[in-house]
Amino acid sequence: MHDARPGSLFHEALEIPAWLEADGTRSLTDRLERDRSIAATLPGSDPIARVRHWWLAVRRDTPPAAPDAEFAANLSRARGIITFLMLLIGALAGAGTAAAVFRYDGTWPVNVVTVLAVLAVLQLVLIALTLILMLPKVPGLGALQSLLSGLNPGALAAALYRRVAGRKDERSRLLVWHEARGPAAGRFARWQMLTWSQCAAVSFNVAALVCALVLIAFTDLAFGWSTTLRLDDADVYRLARLLAAPWRELWPAAVPSAELIEHSRFFRLAASPPSAVAASELTGWWPFLLAALLTYGLLPRCCLLLLASIRLRAATRNLLLDDPRVRALLDRMSAADVHLGSDVKETAAVFPDVDARPAPAMSGDAAVVVWSGALPLGEVHRWTAEHLRWRVTEAMAAGNRTIAADAAVVERIAGLQPEALIVYVRGWEAPLLDLQDFIQALRAKVGSQCSLILVPVGANGDVSSESQRSIWSRWTARVGDPALYMETGA
């Protein structure tokens, strides 16, 4: 059964266009019929929901080709693995960094300035750079965005994946920003990269926070502050209050007092670390540091991760909806139901491609019948002399009036006992069974020895055209009379 959960949208954004590409070999009529009938059963108008429901319906009958399904599954898996790796790397880096900055061997206290520089200020700088990356392409910032994206851990992970996986499929470029083709793919790759980097950053902060808490809870840390900068206690107090402004009301204990700042300053040039008397006060910094880490590290990263995830989701929707094959599908799903054509199978007659034989002799006396006014009777002698070598003994008209009149013509010809009978017909008209009846009636009266020669005449008394002759020749052969011939006069 197909998994239509929202989490598999990326998987479908890969699978559906590939399936539609292969589906393009089916006739448009079939596709229109299928897609329209599925669409008729779908509620709502959200295009993504419609496409996904359509997919659910269609793949029951025609599952995706194995390589496409496998590729989509592999790329989805790769995406998951990279996400996990980013979380792991972030967590390890966070724990390692926290362990390093909170390192206390019982001599010199943990320097609050170092902790703030690494876990708050540096993070704020990185967040600012991330925000630059999140901006749409701005003239002048392109080079900086390009440089930053090259250094982004998410981009590096994707590039490494592509290198290791060595995939030739264009779609594997989706995970690498600089290789993604087209606006939709580019947007997806950018937000994918940012989502990964924010996953790593959130993981980094959580791990740093947990590590700091563990160290605070299970070891006896001492904090102090020391800097080469020319800052006095009042400056540091002001700075600390400024940094603590976001939580000052919520957590007053996490705001360092002036006394704490005054007492916890130390100089490494001093002969010995601060005295043990001040140790209890020296530990008073930790709520401030945890609050700073939460406020300037974890919280903005969580916000960025949320933003990146929302944008990634939108980019994944676009990835699916901007695909021309998917747009064509949506168009088919909403196409008007117009059907032209027949449900009855064509049962056209197929005739053998056999031509009539020419008359065996082309001289002597012949009677003439002009069928359906093919020639004026007065023209018969001239036309016959000009185009054929027969001598006309008598000319009669048939096919114009009643069948009884035709029968009288047949009787009259029978009385003449001709060796040959020429029948002029209108070359531009199709031969009818009406004429065939007349020929058969003639044959019955004149006997099998008499040559019957059909001569199709063109309009205005010209010889018939090649295409007209061809139609008459095949028809003459089909009548099946061994002494029925065709001449053209050409």
Place this chain on the structure above:
Amino acid sequence: MSVHPTFAIVGHPNKGKSSIVATLAEDETVVVSPDPGTTRHARGFQMQSDGRVLYELVDTPGFQRPRALLEWLQAHERGASERPAVVREFVASHEGDARFQDECELLRPILAGAGILYVVDGAHPYGAEYEAEMEILRWTGQPRMALINMIGPGDHVAEWRRALNQYFSIVRVFDALRADFSKRLELLRAFRELAEADQSWARSLEQAVDILQRDRDARQRRAAAEIADLLIEVLSDSESAPCPEGADQVQLGQELTERLRKRIRQREHAARRAVQELYRHTALRLQSSEFELLTEDLFSERSFSMFGLSNTQLSMTGAATGALTGGAIDAAVGGASLLLGAGIGAIVGGLGAMLGSNRLAKVRLMGSALGGHRLIVGPISAVNLPWVILGRALLHHRLVAETNHARRESLVLDAGAGEHFAGSIEASRRRHFTSAFQLIREQHGLSGPQRDDLILWIVAAMKDLGPRSP
């Protein structure tokens, strides 16, 4: 009368009955044969919308023994009011009679209530033998229209009209092989006149015309989408291959360029197939002898001169697009630049288009962040190529959209195509195309809304370039 409008297409054999059906039903599978008697049985072709039949055409065999039939009817005549009943008796008494199989087949739908469309050939002279057929149709008492089809170069329309007017209330000339879409709609409107006695028939036919028009517009938009996707893919496409140390870059570049050319040709071919399928012309072939312009190689000089823009048009379009971009800067600074932006933009755009590379695509050697090099050919940089592709696609579309389904031979291009086909697109629209081409190159594609805009411009260009006036 029938529940839905039904018209039986009847007449002498080989007068284009099946061609008319093929044209109106857009069905290229209808057998159109020069041999008389090819159509053996009556065959209905319906137009349906949302499962409802709006009208039906019935293709029938031609009359084979009209004089014998008429003599039978006359022999059984009981007065004018009984004539339809006598026709019915004829059909009933000749069921299974091989001699009158064709006549029974063609009369049966008429007796079931179909209107009559009697087809004759106006390119050849009138003949008295047709009178038996017309008289039989008059005996049926059904509404009748005569269609003068033109099979060949002759003109005997006036002669035919004089005869047909005596038997038919409506006489129309309809060239089944050359009728374009508007002519087909015109004919359907004429059917409405024939059906005016029945209001439900008239309403159905009105709806059919309306739906067909909307369906036509939708097809045109879909064809434009195919052309837009062709342009997007071609202009953002590139070829690349690993380029190891010491490899012959020139040779590799040529190989990649050739591969790119081949893919573009295949893509153009696929787009043409899709457009033909949209218009239900899957069997249509563009044979080289008759249709050499569209079979001309995409990258040949002739293609560029026939379909692309001239150098002047390229420069003018480039200058106008540049001026537009520069003008935006002028507007942004509130005119403080004294229109310098527009002026510089026009010069840069014009010169850029004029001196732009004629090479198919740029060749670049790119290093990877993780080591190794790749030689990349693309995306397409030849300034005129998108215009050539667009010009060819628009001409192909015009011919496919105008060709009706009765044609069995290849498409034939008229001499009116002229030179620099894409240059016929209105100048202001050309600027939009230039901007779109530029965007595709920069972004390696277009976003959904940008693609929609391109489709709209292509639809507008389709209207600029066709249809041909009759």
